[in-house]
Amino acid sequence: MTETILSRALPSQGVTRRRVPPRRPPMTLDGLWNNVGFRSVLYQVLVIGAVIALAVYMIGNAQTAMDKRGISTGFGFLTQEAGFAIGESLIAYDSEDSYLRAYAVAIVNTLKVSVISVFGATLLGVLIGIARLSNNWFVSRLSSYYIEIFRNTPQLVQIVFWYTLVTRMPAPKQAWDISETIFLSNRGMVMAWPAAHAAWPWMLLAFVVACGGAYGVVQWADRHRRRTGRTVPVLWWNIGLVIALPTIVWWIGGAPTAIDVPTLQGFNFVGGMALSPEFLALLLGLSLYIAAFIAEIVRSGVQAVDRGQVEAARAVGLGRADLYMKVILPQALRIIIPPATAQYVSLTKNSSLGVAIGYPELFNINNTITTISGNTIECIGIMMAVYLSIAFSIALVMNVYNRAVQIKER
Amino acid sequence: MTTRPTISRALPGTSTRRPPPVRESGAPAWIRKNLFGDLHNTVITLLVLWALFVTVPGLFGWAVLDAVWVTDDPQDCRAAAGACWAVVAEKHRVMLFGTFPYEQHWRGVLVIGLIIAMSIVSTFKRFWSYGLFGAWVATVAIVLVLQLGGVFGLAKTGTHEWGGLPLTLIMFVGTVVGGLPLAVLLALGRRSTMPAIKALCVGMIEITRGVPLITVLFMASLMFPLFVPEQLTVDKVLRAQIGMILFFGAYGAEVVRGGLQAIPRGQYEAADAAGLAYWQKTNRIILPQALRIVIPALMNDIIRAFKNTTFVSIIGLFDVLGATATALEDPLWVLYAPEAYIFIFVLYFCFCFSMSKYSEHVERDLATGRNF
Numbered sequence: 001m002t003e004t005i006l007s008r009a010l011p012s013q014g015v016t017r018r019r020v021p022p023r024r025p026p027m028t029l030d031g032l033w034n035n036v037g038f039r040s041v042l043y044q045v046l047v048i049g050a051v052i053a054l055a056v057y058m059i060g061n062a063q064t065a066m067d068k069r070g071i072s073t074g075f076g077f078l079t080q081e082a083g084f085a086i087g088e089s090l091i092a093y094d095s096e097d098s099y100l101r102a103y104a105v106a107i108v109n110t111l112k113v114s115v116i117s118v119f120g121a122t123l124l125g126v127l128i129g130i131a132r133l134s135n136n137w138f139v140s141r142l143s144s145y146y147i148e149i150f151r152n153t154p155q156l157v158q159i160v161f162w163y164t165l166v167t168r169m170p171a172p173k174q175a176w177d178i179s180e181t182i183f184l185s186n187r188g189m190v191m192a193w194p195a196a197h198a199a200w201p202w203m204l205l206a207f208v209v210a211c212g213g214a215y216g217v218v219q220w221a222d223r224h225r226r227r228t229g230r231t232v233p234v235l236w237w238n239i240g241l242v243i244a245l246p247t248i249v250w251w252i253g254g255a256p257t258a259i260d261v262p263t264l265q266g267f268n269f270v271g272g273m274a275l276s277p278e279f280l281a282l283l284l285g286l287s288l289y290i291a292a293f294i295a296e297i298v299r300s301g302v303q304a305v306d307r308g309q310v311e312a313a314r315a316v317g318l319g320r321a322d323l324y325m326k327v328i329l330p331q332a333l334r335i336i337i338p339p340a341t342a343q344y345v346s347l348t349k350n351s352s353l354g355v356a357i358g359y360p361e362l363f364n365i366n367n368t369i370t371t372i373s374g375n376t377i378e379c380i381g382i383m384m385a386v387y388l389s390i391a392f393s394i395a396l397v398m399n400v401y402n403r404a405v406q407i408k409e410r
Numbered sequence: 411m412t413t414r415p416t417i418s419r420a421l422p423g424t425s426t427r428r429p430p431p432v433r434e435s436g437a438p439a440w441i442r443k444n445l446f447g448d449l450h451n452t453v454i455t456l457l458v459l460w461a462l463f464v465t466v467p468g469l470f471g472w473a474v475l476d477a478v479w480v481t482d483d484p485q486d487c488r489a490a491a492g493a494c495w496a497v498v499a500e501k502h503r504v505m506l507f508g509t510f511p512y513e514q515h516w517r518g519v520l521v522i523g524l525i526i527a528m529s530i531v532s533t534f535k536r537f538w539s540y541g542l543f544g545a546w547v548a549t550v551a552i553v554l555v556l557q558l559g560g561v562f563g564l565a566k567t568g569t570h571e572w573g574g575l576p577l578t579l580i581m582f583v584g585t586v587v588g589g590l591p592l593a594v595l596l597a598l599g600r601r602s603t604m605p606a607i608k609a610l611c612v613g614m615i616e617i618t619r620g621v622p623l624i625t626v627l628f629m630a631s632l633m634f635p636l637f638v639p640e641q642l643t644v645d646k647v648l649r650a651q652i653g654m655i656l657f658f659g660a661y662g663a664e665v666v667r668g669g670l671q672a673i674p675r676g677q678y679e680a681a682d683a684a685g686l687a688y689w690q691k692t693n694r695i696i697l698p699q700a701l702r703i704v705i706p707a708l709m710n711d712i713i714r715a716f717k718n719t720t721f722v723s724i725i726g727l728f729d730v731l732g733a734t735a736t737a738l739e740d741p742l743w744v745l746y747a748p749e750a751y752i753f754i755f756v757l758y759f760c761f762c763f764s765m766s767k768y769s770e771h772v773e774r775d776l777a778t779g780r781n782f
Contacts, residue, residue, distance in 0.1 A: 044606035051610065058637035065636050136451050137444035138458040152762035153755050154717035156724075157731055161755060164747040349622035356724055363624060376636060380629060388620040 062377060071374040078103075084368055086360045088276050099369055106365035107386060113282050113361065114348040114390075120287035121347060122340075125294025132299045143295065150292035156353050159285030163357040166277040172268050183262060183269060188280055190262040193273035199253025206249035207242070214238040278359035282351065290347045294340060301336035302328060333405045341398035345391045352387075362386060484742045497746040498753045504737040505754065508573015508728035514565060517556045521576040524549060524556075525583055533768055535775075546587050553580060569647040573728035575757075577647070581654060581719040581729065586712055588655040593662025594701075598692065600663065601670055611663070618660035623721050627653040631725045650722045658715050665707045669700035706776065709769035713762050720758075730754050 032038050066073060078100040085095045089105040090112060131143040150158070167186050170176070175185035181192040194200060221232040250256075262272030275283075305328050313327040352363035362383060370379040433439050445455045476492025480499045487494035498505070507518045528549050531537055557576065560566040572580070599611030618626060630653030631646060638644070673696055681691035701708075723732030734754050738747045 040604050044604050047610065048606050061639055062636045065640070134454075135444065135447055136454050136458075138455055142458070148763060148766075149759065152713075152766055153758045154720040154731070156720040157751065157755055157758060160731070160735075161748065161751040164751055168745065168748060352622040352624045353721075353724075355624065363622065363628075367628075376633060380625075380633060383625060384617070384621050387622060387625065388617065391620040 066374075066376075069374065071376075073375065073378070075378055077373045077375050077378070080373070082369070082372070084372065086365065087358070088279065088360060099373065102365055102369060103362075103382065103386075106360060106362040109359070109365075110348075110351050110354075110361040111390075113279060113286065113354065113359065114351045117283055117286035117290070117347055117351070118344055120283065121290035121294055121343075124287065124291035126298050128291060128295035129298025129302070132295060133302060147292045147295050150289055151296070155285060155289045155350055156356060158289055159281055159353050160356060162284040163277065163281035166281050172264055175264075175269075181261070185269075186277065187268055187274075188277040189275045190269040190272045192259050192261045194256070195258040195260040197254070197256035197258070199250055199256050202253055203246045203250045206246040210242045210245040213245075214241055217241070276359075278354065278357050281357055282354045282359045282361075285353070286347050286351060290343050293343050297336055297339045297343070298332075301332040304335050305331045330405065334402075337398060337402045337405065341395060341402075344398070345394050348390055348394065349387060484745070487746060493749050494746040495749055495753075497743050497750050501734075501737040501740070501743065501750065504574075505730065505734045505750065506574045508577060508733035508736070509571050510573055510576070511565070511567060511571065514559075514567060517559070517564070517567075518574065518576040521553050521556050522579060524553060525579045543587075546583070550583060550587060553583075569645050572647060574733045575730055577722075577727065578719045578729040581651060581722060582716050584651045585654040585658045585715045585719070588651070589658030589662055589715070590708075592655060592659030593666050594697065596659055596663035597666035597670055600667055615660045615663050618657060619664070623654075623657050623718055624724055626657050627721055627725050629653065630656070647727065650725060650727055654715070654718065654722075657718070658711065661711050661714075662708060665704050665711060666700065668707065669702075669704035670696065672703050673699050702776070706769055706773040709765065709772065713765045713769070716762055716765065717758070730757065 063073075079098050081096055082099050082102045083095050084102075086093055086102065086105055088109070090108050091101075091105060093101055093105045128143045128146055131139045132147065134140045134143075166188065169184055169186045172183070172185040172187055175183040177183045183190045217234050217238055221234045225231050260271045260273075262269040262274070264270075309327055309331065310323065313323045318327065351361050354361040355364040355367065358364070366379055366383045370376055373379070446452045472492045474492075476490055478487050478490045478492065478494050478496050481487065481496045482500060484494075484496075487496060503512065503515065507515050510518055528546065532542060532546075553576075555561060556564070557572060557580065558567065558569075596611050596615055599607050600615065602608045602611070627650055630649045634644065634649050634652075677695055677699065678691070681695040686695065719729055720731045722729050723735065726732070728736060731754065734750055738744050738750055743750075
């Protein structure tokens with residue numbers, strides 16, 4: 001029996017009759033309507049058509065409105081003189097510079113406050129997240145209060161609150177000072193800062209190089225241990241490297257020791273490193289709020305590490321430092337990084353709240369430029385493009401980092 | 411040792427008296443364990459106690475002992491060393507109701523009461539159904555009647571007069587009621603097999619999520635009029651509401667998509683095999699399961715939507731934050747802005763904290779298995 005069944009499929013046997021393919025049902029309107037493929041194409045054509053029609057209609061309306069107001073379209077306006085001043089900027093700018101330069105100032109300001117806040121939020125967040133897990137009842141309670149308070153109130157209210165607090169500080173003449181080096185007043189914060197000298201940037205570079213070198217040494221020691229089973233004590237060598245290299249560069253560069261101490265002249269401080277009230281309030285608002293979220297992410301990441309891993313590490317005799325650095329941290333990081341990325345993106349986007357207190361970031365400057373130039377569509381396009389590229393860059397960098405810390409399975 | 415039997419040790423006079431075991435329950439034991447467990451722990455406890463000792467009495471003095479609670483003369487506050495809560499007593503009407511006509515504030519109170527009551531009803535699982543969604547739509551209609559007036563003998567009040575807590579709550583409810591269906595549609599579109607629909611939804615979700623909410627609101631409030639014919643004007647509050655809904659929809663869509671992906675393939679295939687059409691399959695098989703999974707995550711988005719209502723103050727609406735800023739334009743009271751902001755800080759905290767506690771409860775409830 002089995003052979004006959006098999007043989008049916010073989011072409012040369014001639015046992016089976018050639019079967020006629022089923023006849024297509026005749027093309028009717030009804031049949032067409034019930035055809036899944038056709039309907040899918042129809043829907044898509046309709047949707048695309050509607051979107052294009054809407055876009056054409058809206059752009060047409062905008063064009064008429066612009067023509068009526070006599071606004072030229074295109075990106076030509078970017079090279080024109082901006083004609084407005086910006087409160088603070090890292091790069092040189094005055095009101096005679098072009099719109100393009102004003103945009104550059106705005107982007108740099110946005111990045112400045114975002115980058116510093118990301119570091120602040122991470123540092124504070126990790127600290128509070130770990131404190132939340134502390135055995136000490138006080139520490140654990142207090143950090144949980146912090147998390148609940150800052151997570152459950154709007155960020156904008158926090159920013160505005162910090163701003164009113166900073167601007168209600170006493171005037172510079174009665175400024176609060178911390179050992180005559182940091183001054184807090186309603187003009188913001190001023191602190192003593194090393195006077196400008198050519199050696200400082202090089203020293204910073206040396207520090208970065210030393211950190212890279214230290215990382216390399218750790219990697220080498222790890223490989224060495226795997227190969228030979230012997231542990232090389234690198235901690236003190238690395239601390240030495242990170243301190244010594246910048247110090248040598250500083251000494252070669254002329255060993256500058258001048259410190260620029262702020263002094264009161266007239267109604268404000270001169271010299272030192274000054275942070276405006278707007279910057280301070282935005283910095284506090286961004287980092288304290290996001291820190292609460294980072295803390296929760298860190299806590300849940302550490303708690304998600306399997307208990308067995310900790311017990312196994314203790315069983316093989318790993319010390320406290322190795323337990324944290326080699327067992328808990330690498331596994332917790334995998335869980336922490338994706339949600340932390342979302343928080344960093346959110347922080348950067350919310351730097352646009354600086355507009356509420358007058359910090360000259362991208363959204364704020366863009367508003368000014370839109371009002372003055374009238375090139376509404378172009379301005380909104382530029383702003384959207386910048387925010388999107390910042391958000392995507394953060395996501396990209398964090399994805400690369402995330403891939404590096406993921407489990408490498410064979 | 412000798413051959414003396416061990417048992418004799420227990421005989422009186424032969425063994426030394428041992429101290430009783432250390433108590434492992436009660437307050438002293440608790441303190442020992444949680445505050446003075448080891449040297450490390452003890453040092454931290456002492457440091458915290460010292461920090462509290464330095465800060466708390468000062469703060470308490472400022473906030474309570476030396477504070478001025480009620481006065482209509484800001485000079486009294488100037489003279490006092492503590493906080494000036496009188497600014498809240500003096501300005502609470504403006505902070506809570508914005509520029510809404512003073513003698514119509516009772517309508518605002520009704521709106522607040524109605525929305526809070528409906529929210530509390532919604533927390534009970536036994537009311538969860540499509541009917542509840544219908545009840546919310548009815549609530550929105552009643553709220554609109556109360557806020558707009560012009561019918562049933564209520565005085566007419568335009569949206570430009572809306573403000574304070576009613577506006578905040580309306581924005582919040584409108585965002586969630588309008589945004590949830592949009593989120594579901596966008597999530598379904600993103601998982602569609604039709605490339606054009608999918609591309610459209612992906613583009614919309616990703617672009618909206620990639621830019622700050624304030625730019626979306628800015629587009630909705632300032633750019634929108636540019637793109638429609640001059641004779642057509644759309645209300646300012648409505649435009650802000652549309653912006654909020656779009657933003658909520660884009661974030662919610664990603665959450666709902668997570669739920670759609672978590673449904674086992676077999677559910678989709680079984681529905682197809684049973685011959686259900688797309689919407690039958692979606693409405694009866696997929697969404698009821700997917701939405702239940704994502705409720706805790708959606709709660710996070712809902713809490714964020716509440717906090718994000720403050721953004722409308724930037725585009726010139728008078729929600730609680732905007733109204734407070736207006737109230738503080740009074741030069742007599744402007745010095746006491748921090749106190750006023752602390753008040754609305756507490757107000758927002760009450761709403762968000764109760765929502766987040768509720769969300770934790772739902773999450774625990776769901777974690778215990780399929781019990782609803």
